[in-house]
Amino acid sequence: MGAPARFLVAGIVLIALAVGLALVLRQQRPEPAPARLSVARALGGASPDGFLRALEPRRFSFPDDHGPHDGFRNEWWYFTGNLADAEGRSFGYQLTFFRVALRPRPVARDSRWGAGEVWMAHLALTDVAGRRFRHAERLSREALGLAGAGGRPLRVWLEDWQAVEVAARPWAVRLTGNGGDWGIDLTLRAVKPEVLNGAGGLSRKGGEPGNASYYYSLPRMETSGTVRAGGTTFTVSGLSWLDREWSTSALAPDQAGWDWLALHLNDGRDLMYYRLRRRDGTTDPASAGTIVAADGSYRHLAAAAATLETLSWWASPAGGARYPSRWRLRIPAEGIDLDIVPRLPDQELFTTVRYWEGAVEVRSNTGKGIAGSGYVELTGYGDQDVSAN
Structure with a gap:
């Protein structure tokens, strides 16, 4: 989302508030419900009044910027990677944390239940x-203490899922996540320093001022640890990618979604x-x-430096969504x-918003x-079956 490269996908947490605050009861749905809104609609409606906006390049400072950024509405920590065990059995993984502020500045509350942020x-x-x-x-x-983020040293968590x-x-950084009889316990070590995407870390998503994010990546992180699949534990190693973005602005009305990819060559x-x-299909x-x-x-x-061509398509067996399923990427x-x-x-993924994100071979x-190897994220393709109500 990303991918996410995720742009403003963290704003989909606001959909969860509309779908119902099982958040208050800390209940995890055993089977995620189908999406009720499109990503583009979810990211296009909220007012940015009072929130900070990404308007011009800023000075980044590490490791401080690995932590949260108050004043912006949306923020995420996006980990993806390709791994294999000693016998060559391959796995891909994704662990992502999205933070959405409900108001620009913290408000003092008497109740411990009071919250200024929601998390996904x-x-x-x-x-x-x-x-x-x-x-x-x-x-x-x-x-x-159900969810949150703090810096130096960084800790991001939602219950027992943690970075x-x-x-x-x-x-x-160590990543842990449990999905029942499957999950991950991985340690990632940066091989290369942080990369500032866009103009010195200011990643513009359109022509409107403020329609942008602050965006950096740790593109190559050596990874080792274990994954569990079907109750079996595998010792694995490989490479991971971390994307970090924070912003306030939404996608433009004429933008339907994105195809995002991150590749290790x-x-x-x-x-x-x-x-x-x-929305007219053009780039x-x-x-x-x-x-x-x-x-x-x-x-x-x-944009003009690269050409991304779809070579084949995959139709979801759940119906209503057709995704690109093979690509040719050229950067002459x-x-x-x-x-x-x-x-x-x-x-x-059938989560609050329906999208495709997965491991790819290059x-x-x-x-x-x-x-x-790498990861690709596709959004906006599952929206044609989504009710506008």
């Missing part, structure tokens, strides 16, 4: 050999690119990306011509030996 987290595991995709969603509020900083140099480069889709000129060299240096990619100035293939066709179209 998504956990997903792709078991490639088992041909199974599992996912779960949790919703809560900051009150009573906890375990080392400062190089920066490392075997020549040491890392690549993020997102295509913002207009929004605010689409952009970042290419990161093996030494950690990076440069911005404008970087010598990149890639075939991107989902590790499983069905990596669709192959070269030029015979130069470039290959790799």
Whole structure:
């Protein structure tokens, strides 16, 4: 969402308030309900009055900026990665935390139940050999210590799902998430420094002032630990990607969704690119990306620098949604011509908002030996079956 690259996907937490505050009772739904609203509608309606907005480049400071940013409405910590055990059994995972402020500034409350923020987290595991995709969603509020975030050292949590900083140099974090008979317990260590996406970390999503986010990534994080799938524990290692964004503004009315991808290439480069889709099917000129060299240096990619072509489609068996399911990505100035293939066709999440996010394999179209792995997120494709009421 991301991806999320997620842009303003954290705003979907506001839908949860409309769907019903099971948040107050701290109840997790055993089966997530189908989406009631589209991402674009959810992100387009709330007023930004009183909240800070991403209007101009800012000075980033690490590790402070790994922590929360008060005054902005939306913020997220987005972890994805591809892993394998010693026998080569492959897994993909996603753990994301979304924070939405209900008001620009904290309000003193007498009750411990009082909250100024609501939280959502998504956990997903792709078991490639088992041909199974599992996912779960949790919703809560900051009150009573149920959810929250703090910096130095960083801790982000929603109940027992957590991201906890375990080392400062190089920066490392431990992720834990339990979905019943499946889950993750992973340690991620940054191999490259932070990358500022957009214009010095100001990532514009359209022409309207303030329609932007502050956006950075830790594009390559060595990962080790365990995953559980179907009650079996696997010792795994691989690479992860962290996306961090905070903002207030919503998507423009003519934007339907996005295709976001983050790729680890075997020549040491890392690549993020997102295509913002207009409702007429064309690519929004605010689409952009970042290419990161093996030494950690990076440069911005404008929309015109890349071409993302859909090669095939996958229709959800649940009906009402048809997603791209294979892509050709070309960036001529970087010598990149890639075939991107989902590790499983069905990596669709039925959470508060319906979307597709999953592990992909990367192959070269030029015979130069470039290959790799990554994650793709697709939003706005499941909205055609969503009621406008």
